[in-house]
Amino acid sequence: MTKLSVNINKIATLRNARGGNVPNLLQVAQDIQKFGAQGITIHPRPDERHIRYQDARDLKPVVYTEFNIEGNPKHNFIDLVLECKPTQVTLVPDAIGAITSSAGWDTIANQSYLTEVISEFKRNGIRTSIFVDPLLDMVEGAKATGTDRIELYTEAFAKQFELGNYKAIEPYTKAAEKAFELELGINAGHDLSLDNIKFFKENIPNLLEVSIGHALISEALYFGLDNTVNMYLSKLK
Template sequence: MIRLSVNINKIATLRNARGGNTPNVVEAAERLESFGAQGITVHPRPDERHIRYADVRDLTKVVTTEFNIEGNPNQTFIDLVLETKPTQVTLVPDAEDVLTSNAGWDTIKHKDFLKKVVSDFKAHGIRTSIFVDPDISMVKGAAEVGTDRIELYTEAYAQGFSKNKEQAIQPYVKCAEEAKRLGLGINAGHDLSLDNIEFFAEKIPFADEVSIGHALISEALYDGLESVVKSYLKKLS
């Protein structure tokens, strides 16, 4: 079974929009684990517009499944990861001003930099994963860097799914097979949802983990609204 790690950035976004501590990201993580989530993912950014550095420190104390911290490895991020020592760190090359991650690493161009960062994290017992586009050359480059895993950037798959799912998945199958051949673990994430996740799992059953946040939280709102409305009506009666 492919493991599910839930990205809770959107819960932090909702909290930050109002101030205070509701919804509480620590409580959300604990509940998600109790519901069966096999990991918790966070992606702190320099402007702390959703997950804050303090959240990462708080979550480290309570997460009992796998804890995955994503981000661009600037010095502040590196220091945070080395301090909190998550199960896994996922290196993502997002610029400070992007709304969300929008590209994988060029593992050839940035080979020396990535090699050093990966080596430092692994020396502290932290599993490393590199965010890559579905490009076999980037997968091969990641293997040369020495990472433990890659995370396939799945936005293109999600966008192409409704038009031609077989065509959309093919680059990912090829890259996953190459990663497996090279001895790399395989993660995936970005725009995976209830609509497209089953087909992805059928085609790449040997993947290790998917990280899902935006779609899962949105789907939870839809699926949970009926229960909450009925609870309010019951209390009001």
């Protein structure tokens, strides 16, 4: 079964809108795990507009499943990851001020930089994953960095699937096949939802983990958090 890691950034956004501690991020993380999710993902950004760096520290003793921290490996982020030692760090090439992730790494142009960062994380026993577009040369470039996994950036698939273009899955299937051939683990995320997750899962061989936040939290407004988590788990079986 593909694991579900729930990104709780949007819970932090809601909390930050009023100040204080409602909703309680730590309690939500505990509840999501209790409901059956196999991981918690956070993506702190430099302006801390949703997840704060202190949240990462506070979540460390609370997350008893897989703890995944995503972000651009600048100095402060690297220091935070080395302090928290999550199960996995996912490297994302976010520009400062970006609303959300918009592209995978150019793993060829940034190979030296990524290799250096990944080596440091792996020396500290942290599994590494690189956010990549579904391009075979980017998958091959990822392999050369020494990363453990890739995370397929799925926004393009999600947009085309909504339009009824199911062939948009094909480059993702090929990228996953190449990654498996190269002995890379395969994760995926961005704009995956209850509408498209089953189709995606069925067409991506050896998919280990999906990270889902915005859609899941939005869907939970209608279905409830417990129910929504289990709807995803059912579709991922």
